[in-house]
Amino acid sequence: MVNRGAPPSSHHKALSREQFASVDSAPRRLTRRVPVHAGVQVLSVTLILAMIGTCLLHQVPALIRLFPEGDLYLSRYEGAYTIPIRLFLFSFYIAYASAMAASIKGRVLYAVDLCLTFALVCVIFDCLALLARLHLGVPMHLYMALPISGLAGLLIFSARILRHGDMPRRDDSPLRKRIHPTQFLVASATVSLAAGWSMAVARQELSGVEQLRHLALLGGIGTGVFLFLPLLFVLLNWVAAFHALLFPPGRFAPPLTVIVPAHNEAHIIAETIACLDAAALRYDNSVLLLVVDNNSHDGTGEVARAALASARKIQGRVVIEREPGKAHALNRGVAETDTEFVVRIDADSQVSPEALARVMRHFSNPLVAVVGGLALSPGGGLFDGVRMLEVILKVGLDQVAYGAADAIIGIPGMFVAYRIKALRAVGGFASNMNGEDTDAATRIGESGCRLVVDPTATFVSEVPRTFEHMREQRHRWFRSLFHVMARNRQHFQMRNFSIRSKLLMPYMLINTARRAIALPFLLFALLFLLMSPDPRSTISTQAILAFLMGAPMVMVIFSALVMLRFRALLSLPQYLLFRMYRSYLTLESMLSITFNGFSERCQGRRRGRKR
Structure with missing residues (x-):
């Protein structure tokens, strides 16, 4: 059962830009501040x-003859379509390029x-479909062609940015x-079961299933595809639960160093230290705290020293790191660590009293090198409710599922424990990029060690109180995936064959x-529905609602029900709207990535004007 206890939240207030922004917000030579008009x-x-x-496509006779399907297809396909996905992707590509850096x-x-x-x-796919129809007598249906086109378009977009x-x-x-053959056996078995159950349900001639078939938006994604991912994640969570029952972590509490x-x-460091002290009281060994002051000018060091002086158990000191950037501060802390294990905690995160004991017990398994917990919202803010649902899904369900197949990609750095030897072996924390926490955990995982997420190890983490802060945070988070992938290109090579990398x-x-x-896809779908340019299209209001809600709402x-977080469901309507806002912020984060040294050239021009 998930421990729902959490430390009392602080009165988290809206921060000024000086407090939430730093050199890590937009690394030089890699990013730019996105103009408001770009998205x-x-x-x-x-x-x-x-x-x-x-x-x-629907009014010019020549185009009607060339593309009779109502979209940019060179071959005839069976069935009906919902929306011209290929046309949309070409339009999106041009639009993105018009505003890119x-x-x-x-x-x-x-x-x-x-x-x-x-x-x-698309041409290669259409030619293969034509050959299959002419020589094998196997017609290709639009409900297969459109999702494949969509997935190919998405992969091309991401791969080209990378x-x-x-x-x-x-x-x-x-x-x-x-x-490790176990991860492949687990993945193969769960994928096969999820696919088999999904296909079995999709083939049933039930009225409910038939109605679901007409709710697809991306070109006929039917109930089989709709059910596959939820079933897969449920099965993987069952595997993780059974593994925890059969092989529970043993008692393990070695001497520990904590880096903040x-x-x-x-404004918050004293509360963070007080919560760490309460956790140290329930930890059966010594805990040393290193507060690494990274060029603060608001008295952070003095406040931290006073809090350490009044602590009941935890010992510690303030370390000064002049090189700006969180990675430099973390690496300074790692260099000062003499214990076999180290925990990093963000200064705005307050751990629960049991958190240290809960994460450290997993290191009784010598293969485990990284352990993370579950972030809770402090409450009272505009985004706290939706953030809680987001964490419940992304960490409490998804990350646990990935862990069952030994395929976790990164663990959020707000509260993470490391085996120091493994962390140093991969080079510590990367600087001058976003996602140093994801990068370190992924590299440790690909070195052969195991990553673990324990939802019972809870902590309160600050949630943005303003749209400006949320925008800064999500640009940094979403952009970090590309930075991590680029730095670790070796993992895409065939010699590194793992579920995580492949x-x-x-x-x-x-x-x-x-x-x-x-x-943009949702807005185009609404316009396409209102204009009704093609009576053959099966698009409907229900299909658009299914796209807006659909599987994410079910999951x-x-x-929330599995983790007994019933009150969190009160924020479900806001969460559905937040997903669209998050989509817009993801688009902006892609626009913040620069190309061909764009940001460096802009900085050079600004320096030239100052002279």
Whole structure:
């Protein structure tokens, strides 16, 4: 059962930009501050181009003969479609390129590159479909062609950003020396069961199933695909639960060092230290706290020293790190660590009294090298309720499921425990990029160690109180995936064969691209429904609602019920709206990535004007 206890939350207030922003918000040479109009520009251009293209495809006789399916297909397909997904993706590519962080020439070349690459994939697919129909007598249906086109388009979009954007340099780390067959057996068994059950349900001639078939939006994604992912995650969570019952973590409490990087955290650092002290009282060994003051100018160091002086058990000191950046502060703490295990905690996170004991017990397994917990919202803020549901789904369900297949990608750095030897072996924490926590955990996992998420190890983590703070945070979070993938390009090579590198990493790229196009796609679907340019289309209001809610709503409800977080469901309506806002912020985060040294050139021009 999940421990629902949490430390008393502080009166978290809205922070000033000076408090929540730092050099980590937008690393130099890799990112830019996104103009407010950039996201709106992408939305507007996408809708204008897509609607113009739709009108042309249904009114120009030559185009009607060339593309009889109502979309950019070169081969005839069976069945009906819901929306011209290929036309939409071409429009989105051009719109994104029009607002990206590059020169005018770079934008044009990037738009051409995206469109030609996607066109080539579509032509190859259409030719294969035509050959299958002519020579094998196997017709291809639109309900298969459209989702495949959509997934290919999303992968191309993410892969091109990863290849052409300004990214951290590749830095190889140790890879696992042998393949662990258990993860492949677990993954194969659960995927087979989920696929079998989904297909069995989809084939049933039930009225409810028949109605669900007509709710698909991305070109006929039927009940089989709709059910597959939820079933897969449920099965993997069952595997994780059975594993915990059969092999429970033993009692383990070695001497421990805790690192708290702090930059202008005087408003909350004392409460963070007090909660750590309460957790140390319930931990059966010594706990040393290192508060690494990273160029604070609000008295953070003085407040931390006073809090340490009044602590009942925890011992510690304040360490000064002048090099700006959280990674530098963390690495300074790692260098000062003499214990075999280290815990990093953000200065705005307050752990529950049992948190240290709960995460450290997992290290009784010598293969475990990283353990994380579950973040709780402090309450009272605009985004606290939706953040709680987001964490319940993404950490409490998804990360636990990934752990069952030994495929966790990153563990949020608000509260994480490491085996110091494994952390040092992969080079510590990367600087001058976003996602140093995800990077470190992923590299440790790919070296052959296990990552664990324990939802019973809870802590309160600050949630943005303003739209500006939320925008800064999500730009940093969503952009970090590309930085981590770029720095760890070696994991995509065939010699590193793991579920994490070959399935989860590409899935995360596609999922990020899906979030980036979700809002423009929803708006285009609404316009397409209102204009009704093609009576053959099966698009409906119910289909659009299914896209807006659908599987994510089912999964978040399931997650909240399983974790006994019933009150969190009160925020479900806001969560559904937040998903669209999150989609827009994902799009903006993609626009914050620079190309061909764009940010460096802009900084050079600004320095030149000052002279």
